[in-house]
Amino acid sequence: MSESTCFKCNMCAFLVKENEKLRDQLFELSISTVLRHEFTLLDKETQTSTPNPTVEHVGVNTSNFDDSGENQNLVQKLDASSNTSLYDNYQENTNIQTVISFDNHDTIVSKLNFVHSTESETQTNCSQMFNQPYDKPYTLIAGEPFSEFNVNKLTEATKFTAIGQRLVKYYGEFSYSYGNNKHPPCPIPVEGYLAEIVEKVRQEYPFYQFNSVLVTKYADGHSHLPMHSDDELDIADNSHILTVSLGASRTVNFQRKMGGDTVSLPIKHGQVFVMSAESQNDYRHGIPRDFGKKLRVSLTFRNINPPSKNIDSITKDGPAIDQLSPSQASVAEFLDSLSAPSQPTATCIDTLFISSSMFRHLKETELQSKHHKSKVLFYPGATAGEINNRLKSDPSFKRINATDIKKIYLLCGTNNVDHILGIPKTHHSCIDVDQRNFDKFKLEKSFVEIENLVSFLKAWSPEANLNIINILPRENIARNNVINELNGFLYNVCRKNGHSFINTELSRCMFSTRMGLRKCQFFHVNGSDNVHLNGAGIIKLGIITILKDAFLSPANISVSDEKLIVSNLLEKLKYSLSFNWEFELSPCTNTVDEIFNPIFTTMMLLIEEKNALESLIKKKDKEISVFKSLGINLPKKSKLSAPYDQSTLKNITASTRSTQEILSNAQFKEVVCKSYESEHVTNTRSPTKKKKLAPVGITFEDSQSQPNQVFTDDDIFPTVNHTSKDDHVSEEIEEDEVSTKVEEDSHPAQPALPVMKKKKPRRL
Numbered sequence: 189m190s191e192s193t194c195f196k197c198n199m200c201a202f203l204v205k206e207n208e209k210l211r212d213q214l215f216e217l218s219i220s221t222v223l224r225h226e227f228t229l230l231d232k233e234t235q236t237s238t239p240n241p242t243v244e245h246v247g248v249n250t251s252n253f254d255d256s257g258e259n260q261n262l263v264q265k266l267d268a269s270s271n272t273s274l275y276d277n278y279q280e281n282t283n284i285q286t287v288i289s290f291d292n293h294d295t296i297v298s299k300l301n302f303v304h305s306t307e308s309e310t311q312t313n314c315s316q317m318f319n320q321p322y323d324k325p326y327t328l329i330a331g332e333p334f335s336e337f338n339v340n341k342l343t344e345a346t347k348f349t350a351i352g353q354r355l356v357k358y359y360g361e362f363s364y365s366y367g368n369n370k371h372p373p374c375p376i377p378v379e380g381y382l383a384e385i386v387e388k389v390r391q392e393y394p395f396y397q398f399n400s401v402l403v404t405k406y407a408d409g410h411s412h413l414p415m416h417s418d419d420e421l422d423i424a425d426n427s428h429i430l431t432v433s434l435g436a437s438r439t440v441n442f443q444r445k446m447g448g449d450t451v452s453l454p455i456k457h458g459q460v461f462v463m464s465a466e467s468q469n470d471y472r473h474g475i476p477r478d479f480g481k482k483l484r485v486s487l488t489f490r491n492i493n494p495p496s497k498n499i500d501s502i503t504k505d506g507p508a509i510d511q512l513s514p515s516q517a518s519v520a521e522f523l524d525s526l527s528a529p530s531q532p533t534a535t536c537i538d539t540l541f542i543s544s545s546m547f548r549h550l551k552e553t554e555l556q557s558k559h560h561k562s563k564v565l566f567y568p569g570a571t572a573g574e575i576n577n578r579l580k581s582d583p584s585f586k587r588i589n590a591t592d593i594k595k596i597y598l599l600c601g602t603n604n605v606d607h608i609l610g611i612p613k614t615h616h617s618c619i620d621v622d623q624r625n626f627d628k629f630k631l632e633k634s635f636v637e638i639e640n641l642v643s644f645l646k647a648w649s650p651e652a653n654l655n656i657i658n659i660l661p662r663e664n665i666a667r668n669n670v671i672n673e674l675n676g677f678l679y680n681v682c683r684k685n686g687h688s689f690i691n692t693e694l695s696r697c698m699f700s701t702r703m704g705l706r707k708c709q710f711f712h713v714n715g716s717d718n719v720h721l722n723g724a725g726i727i728k729l730g731i732i733t734i735l736k737d738a739f740l741s742p743a744n745i746s747v748s749d750e751k752l753i754v755s756n757l758l759e760k761l762k763y764s765l766s767f768n769w770e771f772e773l774s775p776c777t778n779t780v781d782e783i784f785n786p787i788f789t790t791m792m793l794l795i796e797e798k799n800a801l802e803s804l805i806k807k808k809d810k811e812i813s814v815f816k817s818l819g820i821n822l823p824k825k826s827k828l829s830a831p832y833d834q835s836t837l838k839n840i841t842a843s844t845r846s847t848q849e850i851l852s853n854a855q856f857k858e859v860v861c862k863s864y865e866s867e868h869v870t871n872t873r874s875p876t877k878k879k880k881l882a883p884v885g886i887t888f889e890d891s892q893s894q895p896n897q898v899f900t901d902d903d904i905f906p907t908v909n910h911t912s913k914d915d916h917v918s919e920e921i922e923e924d925e926v927s928t929k930v931e932e933d934s935h936p937a938q939p940a941l942p943v944m945k946k947k948k949p950r951r952l
């Protein structure tokens with residue numbers, strides 16, 4: 189047993205080794221705050237692959253907003269109307285991802301963070317669909333399910349065109365572009381050799397959705413495919429890519445975008461592998477040269493967006509406003525819809541967008557409307573200080589009447605990043621920047637530059653509403669470290685001076701992946717700079733800035749048809765975004781179930797899990813005591829660990845007390861009873877919990893409970909019963925040898941705890 193391994197159990201070993209902080213929280217938090225994901229996390233890799241909560245699945249999650257006073261308004265507003273924090277877009281079958289602390293009423297919602305666990309058919313999790321864990325950037329399907337197919341027959345039947353060293357043929361309902369290559373639509377054959385393979389894919393993987401197949405021929409070992417990720421906007425969100433490999437065996441290499449080891453997948457004739465949608469965010473893949481190899485053909489099956497959702501037309505320079513579909517044109521419409529009807533028609537510039545070159549592709553026409561006239565001022569390569577200087581001497585700027593300006597959007601500091609890192613301007617587009625200590629003095633100087641620029645703008649137009657946008661993430665950690673410093677400073681400048689900070693990262697990481705690196709689809713990638721927003725990025729940014737306005741302007745959060753007007757505004761944007769913001773905020777004043785059932789369900793699951801964990805720990809305590817009684821010499825650390833004691837746990841934190849206060853409050857109990865009557869709770873449990881769980885805590889399923897019974901604290905904080913049947917089955921140690929006394933529980937039913945595998949104490 190190694191020194192760092194906790195004696196108690198594997199789970200503790202994991203917690204101690206990998207996640208000390210979480211382990212500590214577990215023991216410090218109150219009875220209703222157990223970390224669910226400790227039961228699912230296996231290792232760090234798994235942790236990073238946990239799907240991000242997507243906007244559709246998150247209700248009022250205040251962690252999406254920055255915590256400036258203004259954003260609290262929204263929550264307070266909702267609270268005021270319903271006397272509770274709202275969580276109105278709760279989807280059944282969700283898993284809780286973060287700790288819930290019932291410290292006080294307001295924080296309940298802000299700390300709830302649900303992750304969807306049963307995606308729609310198109311979004312089915314890779315591991316669910318292919319029955320394998322997503323712990324690698326790929327999933328290799330067992331066996332060689334396509335070995336019956338012949339690579340030569342396939343190539344004979346296919347007319348390829350050359351791309352680099354490879355030959356390709358695209359079949360698909362909709363066009364597919366990557367790099368400089370655009371494949372026009374071409375029907376997938378319904379007859380012939382390829383059709384047979386396609387049919388077999390449909391049969392083998394009935395839940396896998398695809399509408400295209402790219403056939404790639406690697407004539408020999410010289411043919412290769414450079415490292416890339418399949419993250420084009422044309423590919424449907426959350427769709428996985430399935431590859432059938434025929435002919436020579438080759439290696440597919442995967443490398444994390446942020447650097448690190450290469451993961452190699454040797455792939456043989458007839459084998460299939462799947463790259464999950466998530467993996468494209470974090471990894472690049474490619475087929476290296478492999479001299480001496482013979483013919484190989486790969487068939488990659490993708491789900492390509494239809495043209496209306498295909499943002500191809502609005503990348504690069506961005507489309508003219510009249511080329512956008514009505515819904516895509518909604519940025520301008522949106523501005524109009526936000527204006528009060530009485531708003532006068534704009535005759536002079538009232539909205540300013542200022543940046544280095546980040547706004548280069550922003551079209552004034554796309555961000556102005558009848559009521560607002562915009563001006564974009566961008567200064568390529570300029571640091572914040574240089575923007576300040578160039579602005580002052582810019583004739584276009586001088587012509588603007590400061591008193592007309594209502595809003596200023598400022599994105600500055602991007603070029604300070606490389607300056608701080610000591611990277612010459614000629615290398616600004618270079619992706620691979622070494623991790624190095626940045627120059628603190630230059631960082632401080634940049635802070636001053638930023639502050640000066642902001643002060644200048646404020647002094648120039650004191651009435652204008654100044655919106656400062658965070659510096660957007662890059663493809664490189666060294667740069668992102670500096671960006672974080674600068675963004676922290678920008679945030680503080682805003683707080684101090686009452687400006688709005690538009691943090692696009694808080695809005696569900698719109699421009700970055702989970703790893704904090706840039707999402708390529710919103711930036712120029714081809715041949716140019718890898719820095720500037722492209723048309724899609726600009727539109728996204730515009731939408732974010734406008735949404736921020738929508739949230740902050742009370743006029744835009746009025747209730748109509750039981751929906752907050754915000755939802756109507758969002759509806760208009762639906763197709764402008766590659767993902768859909770579809771959360772609707774409704775007051776829910778009389779729908780107790782909607783508000784409380786998610787919380788109850790979660791609470792119950794947490795309590796169950798807490799009980800299960802307690803039981804595990806107690807078992808290990810027993811084992812320790814047995815070992816001790818047998819005179820076995822235990823490692824020092826384990827000997828010292830005190831046996832688990834529930835009574836001390838209950839009184840550890842203040843949050844325990846406030847939780848109790850909330851839960852024992854009369855109103856809460858009334859709701860508990862109503863909820864009990866509705867018998868809804870068991871239905872909202874995660875389907876992944878196949879076993880019908882016995883009730884726990886608030887004994888919802890207890891047939892002897894009366895709907896109107898008054899619940900005591902003990903109902904809500906049940907004494908843990910460790911004498912479940914399963915426990916007995918698994919025990920080999922006599923009860924009286926247990927060092928921690930187990931209390932008899934008065935509750936008729938207790939949670940079905942996981943069955944422990946029979947395990948003999950290890951003979952040392």
Ligand SMILES: O=C(O)CCC(=O)C(=O)O
Binds near residue numbers: 404413418486488
């Ligand atoms: O040939 C392969 O296995 C991979 C092909 C691929 O990555 C692609 O087409 O994007």
Ligand SMILES: [Fe+2]
Binds near residue numbers: 416417418473
């Ligand atoms: Fe690929």
